[in-house]
Amino acid sequence: MRKKDLIGWSYGLPFAALLLGGVLALLGAQMIxxxxxxxxxxxxxxxxxxxAREVAMVSADLLALVQHSGNVPCSKDDIAELRVLAFQSRLLRDVGRVRDGRIICTAGWGDLVPPVTLPPYRLETARGVRLWTSVGNIVxxxxxxxxxxxGDVIVFTSPNAFELFEHPPAGIGALVTNSDSGYVFQRFGDVRHLEGGKEQYSMLGRSQTLYQCSPPGGVDVCVTAGYHEINILKRPLPLLAGVAGLGGLAGVGLGLALASWRRERHSLAMQLRRALLHGDLHIHYQPLVCLRDRRMVGAEALARWEDDEGEGVSPEDFIPMAEHMGLMSSLTRQIVRKALDGVRERLVDDSGFYISINLTASNIADAEFHLFLQKELASRGISPCRVVLEITERSTAKHCHLIEGIEALRALGYRIYVDDFGTGYSSLSYLADLPIDAIxxxxxxxxAIGSGSATERIVEQICAMVGPLGIGLVVEGIETEQQAAYVQAIVPEVIGQGWLFGHPVAADRLGETEVTGENTCGTSASDAPEGRDC
Ligand SMILES: Nc1nc2c(ncn2[C@@H]2O[C@@H]3COP(=O)(O)O[C@H]4[C@@H](O)[C@H](n5cnc6c(=O)[nH]c(N)nc65)O[C@@H]4COP(=O)(O)O[C@H]3[C@H]2O)c(=O)[nH]1
Structure with missing residues (x-):
């Protein structure tokens, strides 16, 4: 991701989050x-x-009880019995006797003279119970x-039976019905919006309907109840502002956290960590050429990495970064494995071709790393004589700690070269102390070669020094024939590295730069230190 995009994200995101947070808070409030x-x-x-079930059951029980009482309807005993039953009932107000469609007596009114004519009933249930609703002018x-x-019994529902439900909470309406014909026994609140028997629910829905019936086999009653206006936007304005404001703030907080997470995620350091984790580093190989016969005697493994945008990051940048992040051990191990894999075939043939790998001072001093190297080489059938380990002069500043490591590695057959010679401050003093194979x-x-400058004279001195010290010489950055001829004139068996012989390339392109012939240079696999088993 480009820096500009990231900045856009960093600032745009919190604003978007403010709006989104507010809207989401309102939606959340609506859901609640x-x-x-x-x-x-x-x-x-x-x-x-x-x-409603209780009323229906109590009515059915009382109707059955009175029908089977054995009393002579409206006799003194019968009315006394009816009074006791009516008195004991919480939900029924009166009970009476019917003959020829007329009420002839009730517990409350006694004998009715003349009898009260009943209007036609509104519904007869499957059990033969006839029902009247809201009949006026009775007695x-x-x-x-x-x-x-x-039969000949009639019961009157108490007007207080549904007292608790007469004033439903604001917005609620309800119908008490039977299940099949939708016959309405009772109505409560505003029922205009209720369609009998239709359940309707959604998390954000503004109207909700609930439909429940009594269990099958018993009395047949159902309730349809519903809200028709659930709308957060109709709540008081300060409440709305509070909810939206809090949501907006939470959104901004989240947005900022997300923006910073994205920045972090996209930072080069994070990308490098991920690349190491996923094994995304790869290797390019640069030919090491014997100047005398221009034969490629080996190659230096150079780490390559592309960031999330596919842009190559220089090892001069990501190696120090990995060092700073404490990732060098895992980086070097990954490089070693890949470097060996890429040119394994050349490393096991009998050409003497060697691979030169960059290490840190801590790798050299670490006995566990030595074991790691041994294991990786053994598993690929590669001899340590075919591996050069480069340490930079800068890292050799702590060379007192390195001597042991270098000696151990050399004893195993590896050759140790000091990289970037001349760029540090202690070059000459450690040259004497450290048991190295080449610089x-x-x-x-x-x-500086050909410039006639003081630096050119230093090159001359460095080149002249390696002979008496008995160490090899590799010259980096050779881009011209003039530079090649200059160093070869001083050290005939010098190894050269540079664009003149080939740029760092992937393993499969390394052969393109190869020059065949006898190796007539000193610093090759066959030139291992004395006493070592190569
Ligand atoms: N101008 C010019 N440059 C040339 C020429 N020939 C080669 N080079 C460049 O010089 C560098 C040589 O590697 P180095 O001295 O080991 O310097 C390396 C080495 O110190 C470090 N490095 C690279 N890979 C690794 C690695 O796997 N591990 C460690 N620890 N360091 C590494 O990064 C440094 C830079 O590596 P690169 O960018 O690949 O840069 C390479 C190479 O591409 C030339 O003719 N002209």
Whole structure:
């Protein structure tokens, strides 16, 4: 991701998050509101259904009881019995006797003279119970009654039976019906929006309907109850502002956290960590050429890495970064494995071709790393004599700690070269102390060849020094024939590395730069230190 895009993200995201947070908070509040109202609706409807079932069951029981009482209808004993039963009932107000479609007596009114003519019933249930709803002018014009009759008995529902449900919570309406014909026994609140028997629910929905029936086999009652206006936007403005504001703030917080997470995720350091984890580093190989016969005697393994955008990052940048992040051990191990794999075939043939791998001072001093190297080489059948380990002069500043490591590695057959020679401050002193096999002259000196400068004279001195010290010489950064001829004139068996012989390339392109012939240079696999088994 480009820097500009990241900045866009960093600033744009919190603003978007502010808006989104506000909207989401309102949506969340609407969902909470719907859920709360749904719970309230459920509670109301369940209570109402229980009460309707109770009324129906009590009525059915009383109708059966009176029919089988054995009393002579409206006799003194019968009316006394009816009074006791009516008195004991919480949900029924009166019970009476019917003959020829007329009420002839009730517990409350005694003998009715003349008898009260019943209007046609509204519904007859499967069990033969006849039902009347809201019948006016029964005995007295002020009375409106719900009644149920069976045989010659009739019961009057108490006007208080549904008292608790007469004033439902604001917005709720309910119908008590039977299940098949939708016959309405009772109505509560505003029922205009209720379509009998249709359940309707959604998390954000503005109207909700709930439909519940009594279990099959018993009395047949159902309740349809619903809300028709659940809308957060109709709540008081300060509440809305508070909810949206809090949501917006939470959104901004989240947005900032996300932006910083993205920045972090896209930072080069994070990308490098991920690349190491996924094994995304790869190797390019640069030919090491014997200047005398221009034969490629080996190659230096150079780490390559492309960031998330596919742009190559220089090892001069990511190697110090990995060092700083404490990742060098895992980076070097990954490089070693890949470097060996890439040119394994050349390393096991009998050409003497060697691979030169860059290490850190801590790798050299680490006995576990030595074991790792041994294991990796053994598993590929590669001899340590075919591996050169380069340490930079800068890292050799702590050379007192390195001597042991270098000696151990050399004893195993590896050759140790000092890289970037001449760029550090202690070059000459450690040259005497460290048991190394060769030095690699840094390209800044090579560049000075032909300039007649003081630096050019230093190159001459460095080249002249290796003979008496008995160590090999590799010269980096050779770009011209003039530079090649200059160093070869001083050290005939010098090894050269540079664009003149080939750029660093992938393993499969390394052969393109190869020059065949006898190796007539000193620093080759066959030139291992004395006493070593190569
Ligand atoms: N101008 C010029 N440059 C040339 C020429 N020939 C080669 N070079 C460049 O010089 C560098 C030589 O590698 P180095 O001295 O080991 O210097 C290396 C080495 O110190 C470090 N490095 C690279 N790979 C690794 C690795 O796997 N591990 C460690 N620890 N360091 C590595 O990064 C440094 C830079 O590597 P690169 O960017 O690949 O740069 C390479 C190479 O591409 C030339 O003719 N002219």
């Amino acid at each position: 509101l719907v859920k709360q109202d749904r719970e309230r609706l459920d509670e109301y409807a369940s209570g109402l259904l229980d009460r 007295d014009p002020r009375i409106v009654a719900d009644m149920a009759g069976q 690699k002259v840094d390209k800044m000196f090579t560049r």
